[in-house]
Amino acid sequence: xxxYLKLLREIIAIRSVxxxxxxxxxxxxxxxxxxxxxxxxxxxxxxxxGYDNPFVIAKFLVDKSLSTCLVxxxxxxxxxxxxxxxxxxxxxLRIDDQRVYARGVVDNxxxxxxHIYSVIRAFRENKLSKxxxxxLEGNEETGSPALPRFIKDKSKLLKADLALISDGEIVGSTPxxxxxxxxxxxxxxxxxxxxxxxxxxxYGGTAPNAAHELITILTKLIDAxxxxxxxxxxxxxVDTITDDQLKNNKSIPFNSKDYxxxxxxxxxxxxEYDVYTQTGLLPSVQITGISSGYNGQGYRNxxxxxxxxxxxxxxxxxxxxxxxxxxxxxxLLIRLNQVMLRSIYKxxxxxxx
Amino acid sequence: xxxYLKLLREIIAIRSVxxxxxxxxxxxxxxxxxxxxxxxxxxxxxxxxGYDNPFVIAKFLVDKSLSTCLVxxxxxxxxxxxxxxxxxxxxxLRIDDQRVYARGVVDNxxxxxxHIYSVIRAFRENKLSKxxxxxLEGNEETGSPALPRFIKDKSKLLKADLALISDGEIVGSTPxxxxxxxxxxxxxxxxxxxxxxxxxxxYGGTAPNAAHELITILTKLIDAxxxxxxxxxxxxxVDTITDDQLKNNKSIPFNSKDYxxxxxxxxxxxxEYDVYTQTGLLPSVQITGISSGYNGQGYRNxxxxxxxxxxxxxxxxxxxxxxxxxxxxxxLLIRLNQVMLRSIYKxxxxxxx
Numbered sequence: 001x002x003x004y005l006k007l008l009r010e011i012i013a014i015r016s017v018x019x020x021x022x023x024x025x026x027x028x029x030x031x032x033x034x035x036x037x038x039x040x041x042x043x044x045x046x047x048x049x050g051y052d053n054p055f056v057i058a059k060f061l062v063d064k065s066l067s068t069c070l071v072x073x074x075x076x077x078x079x080x081x082x083x084x085x086x087x088x089x090x091x092x093l094r095i096d097d098q099r100v101y102a103r104g105v106v107d108n109x110x111x112x113x114x115h116i117y118s119v120i121r122a123f124r125e126n127k128l129s130k131x132x133x134x135x136l137e138g139n140e141e142t143g144s145p146a147l148p149r150f151i152k153d154k155s156k157l158l159k160a161d162l163a164l165i166s167d168g169e170i171v172g173s174t175p176x177x178x179x180x181x182x183x184x185x186x187x188x189x190x191x192x193x194x195x196x197x198x199x200x201x202x203y204g205g206t207a208p209n210a211a212h213e214l215i216t217i218l219t220k221l222i223d224a225x226x227x228x229x230x231x232x233x234x235x236x237x238v239d240t241i242t243d244d245q246l247k248n249n250k251s252i253p254f255n256s257k258d259y260x261x262x263x264x265x266x267x268x269x270x271x272e273y274d275v276y277t278q279t280g281l282l283p284s285v286q287i288t289g290i291s292s293g294y295n296g297q298g299y300r301n302x303x304x305x306x307x308x309x310x311x312x313x314x315x316x317x318x319x320x321x322x323x324x325x326x327x328x329x330x331x332l333l334i335r336l337n338q339v340m341l342r343s344i345y346k347x348x349x350x351x352x353x
Numbered sequence: 354x355x356x357y358l359k360l361l362r363e364i365i366a367i368r369s370v371x372x373x374x375x376x377x378x379x380x381x382x383x384x385x386x387x388x389x390x391x392x393x394x395x396x397x398x399x400x401x402x403g404y405d406n407p408f409v410i411a412k413f414l415v416d417k418s419l420s421t422c423l424v425x426x427x428x429x430x431x432x433x434x435x436x437x438x439x440x441x442x443x444x445x446l447r448i449d450d451q452r453v454y455a456r457g458v459v460d461n462x463x464x465x466x467x468h469i470y471s472v473i474r475a476f477r478e479n480k481l482s483k484x485x486x487x488x489l490e491g492n493e494e495t496g497s498p499a500l501p502r503f504i505k506d507k508s509k510l511l512k513a514d515l516a517l518i519s520d521g522e523i524v525g526s527t528p529x530x531x532x533x534x535x536x537x538x539x540x541x542x543x544x545x546x547x548x549x550x551x552x553x554x555x556y557g558g559t560a561p562n563a564a565h566e567l568i569t570i571l572t573k574l575i576d577a578x579x580x581x582x583x584x585x586x587x588x589x590x591v592d593t594i595t596d597d598q599l600k601n602n603k604s605i606p607f608n609s610k611d612y613x614x615x616x617x618x619x620x621x622x623x624x625e626y627d628v629y630t631q632t633g634l635l636p637s638v639q640i641t642g643i644s645s646g647y648n649g650q651g652y653r654n655x656x657x658x659x660x661x662x663x664x665x666x667x668x669x670x671x672x673x674x675x676x677x678x679x680x681x682x683x684x685l686l687i688r689l690n691q692v693m694l695r696s697i698y699k700x701x702x703x704x705x706x
Binding site (some may be wrong): 018169203204208269295297298 | 638
């Protein structure tokens with residue numbers, strides 16, 4: 001346990017954030033860390049570049065006649081800043097009453113390392129009874145855009161009898177087999193109403209305000225009460241939810257008190273569906289970032305000229321594309337076109353299904 | 354002209370932002386700069402502390418029997434960052450085709466320096482025919498909260514036959530006498546829906562999103578089309594606008610093409626009133642900042658737990674207080690109370706009237 005925690009502490013401290021290019025040094029530091037750990041333990045390690053952030057492949061070969069298990073994990077994490085509600089520095093492992101806290105502990109450095117460490121120990125003690133191949137990637141948090149191509153190109157290298165995904169959930173203390181996740185993509189919507197921020201005293205009341213215009217669009221796109229998407233066609237391609245699925249999901253133990261306590265939320269939205277159906281079988285849309293004007297200390301009384309929002313769409317069929325959403329939502333923006341609009345939809349992927 | 358521009362270049366380079374405490378060193382640098390300039394020119398200079406940022410008083414006394422003119426200006430500026438649409442570094446004077454550009458050039462270092470420099474030259478050449486007292490403050494951009502008390506305490510020091518405000522406007526090339534400005538105050542509205550940002554895949558659809566909740570409140574507070582305030586009572590205490598005022602304002606030359614060209618706006622809102630009536634006699638409300646979630650490079654698919662907006666209210670009677678708005682707007686937030694709300698109204702009140 002001590003040895004595992006020592007390793008976890010090391011890898012947690014590496015800020016391997018994949019969405020922001022300024023963390024590239026940390027991404028490469030993480031790759032080096034896994035390479036050294038796995039090589040030292042006796043694995044054949046290969047670092048494969050040319051597919052966004054490097055892939056790490058590590059083979060523990062016991063006997064070619066035995067079957068092989070492929071284990072998938074990812075070493076990249078989402079950004080994290082202590083200001084955002086963390087009770088301690090997110091890139092420093094904190095152990096408190098048998099729980100460990102840090103960015104990446106549950107997504108996914110912690111679980112992947114459990115599998116890596118268990119295999120290392122079994123291999124060291126000659127107790128490994130199958131061959132094990134680890135596949136670690138560094139772009140899971142940006143949607144694994146190169147993974148399908150990588151798997152196709154490297155199919156020989158990845159050949160296995162069984163694949164295990166380290167990156168999964170547990171319901172309470174019940175292990176689960178996950179059949180799939182929602183797909184998704186991200187968009188940025190930017191509104192520009194003037195060449196630069198204008199004096200609120202001199203222009204206030206006559207000049208359009210980018211923040212006002214942006215939130216007007218957003219509240220048209222997303223129903224305020226149900227959080228449902230008001231874009232024509234958005235729900236058209238959604239898979240039908242069967243009675244069996246609903247019945248099955250309802251039978252999964254769910255503790256709404258724990259769910260609220262852990263997250264700090266006061267209500268669960270859309271209670272007509274159980275949480276597993278809502279988060280697993282229905283699409284959702286989330287504003288993941290919004291920014292306009294001055295947000296520093298004190299006040300700057302300018303009318304913002306630019307406002308932008310990052311929007312995440314979780315869909316249930318990858319046929320719902322960015323283009324469709326773009327076309328539909330631009331129809332809502334007729335008024336905005338009068339005041340100058342920049343609508344930038346950046347579609348990244350769609351993968352998990 | 355060269356000497357004036359040299360001085361303007363120096364004072365522009367001092368980042369005397371009053372709203373953000375981290376600029377205090379620059380505030381004191383500006384005070385020192387004026388003190389040295391005015392002392393060197395032969396004025397009796399006094400720096401008065403104890404009223405927020407220091408006041409600078411400088412007296413050019415020609416003859417006690419002559420009348421005295423008091424000139425007001427301010428040395429503080431609003432924050433500025435090149436990212437926000439500036440075509441060059443805002444704290445560095447740029448001269449381009451007979452125009453000068455920089456933060457503070459028109460609000461208010463430029464005009465105040467025109468008056469200071471003109472008086473310095475006249476004094477130097479023995480051409481000053483009246484006594485002149487300069488009063489420079491460093492909290493105009495945060496609403497001059499200490500100015501009324503300062504004027505009361507220091508009335509003897511400020512005694513004058515005539516007061517000139519350096520900080521004013523020109524309509525086209527026509528000088529104007531301004532009878533007053535709207536008052537105003539700033540508020541911060543913060544919504545909290547969870548203890549920390551939640552995974553959009555695991556919680557998306559069941560957990561409330563602070564950004565969605567905030568924009569829902571904001572669109573309830575402010576009409577999307579007219580930008581009018583939907584807070585009961587907000588317009589109750591507004592001064593009546595007389596037909597004479599409307600007639601007078603309509604007679605002021607106004608060039609809507611220039612107004613649009615200079616600001617880059619495409620439409621002028623609320624065209625039922627002329628621009629001077631709208632910006633001078635009617636209240637307005639502006640979101641001056643909004644922030645939630647992740648706004649860095651790329652995407653972080655978290656459901657924001659916290660969202661906040663800075664709101665500027667320009668009112669026409671100071672009797673409309675922050676408290677009243679707070680009470681009224683909280684009534685709109687009943688739904689929000691179910692999901693946890695933090696409403697922080699910071700009133701800084703104000704005075705210009």
